[in-house]
Amino acid sequence: MLTRRQWLRAGLTASIAAQAAKTAEASADQESVAFIHLTDPHVIYPPGVHPRLLEMRKMFASTIATLPQDLDRIQRDGLGSFAFITGDLIDVYSFLAADGGIVDNQVEAFSRIVNNAPLPVYCTLGNHDVQHYGVYQDRLLADQSVVGPARAAWIRQLPCFQSGVYYAMHRTVGGVTYRIVALDNGFYGHQPSYLPKREAAYTFGRGQLDWLRRICADDPAEPLVLGIHIPPTGVMLEELTGALGKRTAPTVMLVGHLHNRQDVTEIKTADLTLYRVDTPGYCNSRDHWRQVRLLADRIQVGAVGKPGEVQLTIPLG
Numbered sequence: 001m002l003t004r005r006q007w008l009r010a011g012l013t014a015s016i017a018a019q020a021a022k023t024a025e026a027s028a029d030q031e032s033v034a035f036i037h038l039t040d041p042h043v044i045y046p047p048g049v050h051p052r053l054l055e056m057r058k059m060f061a062s063t064i065a066t067l068p069q070d071l072d073r074i075q076r077d078g079l080g081s082f083a084f085i086t087g088d089l090i091d092v093y094s095f096l097a098a099d100g101g102i103v104d105n106q107v108e109a110f111s112r113i114v115n116n117a118p119l120p121v122y123c124t125l126g127n128h129d130v131q132h133y134g135v136y137q138d139r140l141l142a143d144q145s146v147v148g149p150a151r152a153a154w155i156r157q158l159p160c161f162q163s164g165v166y167y168a169m170h171r172t173v174g175g176v177t178y179r180i181v182a183l184d185n186g187f188y189g190h191q192p193s194y195l196p197k198r199e200a201a202y203t204f205g206r207g208q209l210d211w212l213r214r215i216c217a218d219d220p221a222e223p224l225v226l227g228i229h230i231p232p233t234g235v236m237l238e239e240l241t242g243a244l245g246k247r248t249a250p251t252v253m254l255v256g257h258l259h260n261r262q263d264v265t266e267i268k269t270a271d272l273t274l275y276r277v278d279t280p281g282y283c284n285s286r287d288h289w290r291q292v293r294l295l296a297d298r299i300q301v302g303a304v305g306k307p308g309e310v311q312l313t314i315p316l317g
């Protein structure tokens, strides 16, 4: 008979087993762990995509070539033991095709980058990763009703999603165990513009929040690093802090989505201290990524595009 604590740990361990096996460093106690935060590459795999859509999205055409090169460089220069990419991995899950059909092989194209990368790549999903683009009256037509097959494709194709589109893993540094959590908040019910307008619903969803609340209650003193695509504000931030509960160590929240911010913002509540770290979109510049280093007594948030330069040091105590 398992105790409650053993049961909670067993469930978590199962969800990260594949990644732990892939990276021997994951379970070892190390002096420090450095990784790269990168977001919004918006990779496009063009074969078969409607030419009008390729024209409208041409600003993102280069990342399919540069991302593998930069992952190679990160590994070669020893800048991080893994990459954490917080969403809008691809421009969309599916496109209207040149022949009037659907091109839905973008997840496979991204998975080839991950599978050929010389270091582990962990991801979260963004709003574009569960979206379709069509053309309507010569304008872009966005539609998130493909969320079901999109999530299924991500789970099939990427090792980090093998247990679902949100998950957690551990790294131990000088006896301190960090929990790294990938969350999913990219779906907000975007409907095609020819349907009646309605409010977007920005939420993590009850199932994900219940899971987060459960794993966070396991150890309130564990420092957390969260990867989240859309920066939570308003009700979504309340949902998040409610699930995190009372915490004695700081929580760092790595976010994307906005493409042009590189601030670190401290959010204090009666129960916790949260640092929101915005990294600008890789889709705008291949220098848009930063190094994060976890140590036994502090977290160093590196400056964007300047490995070795620290933008902010967050003490654990």
Ligand SMILES: [Fe+2]
Pocket (backbone or CB within 6 Å): 040, 042, 088, 126, 128, 257, 258, 259, 281
């Ligand atoms: Fe984006």
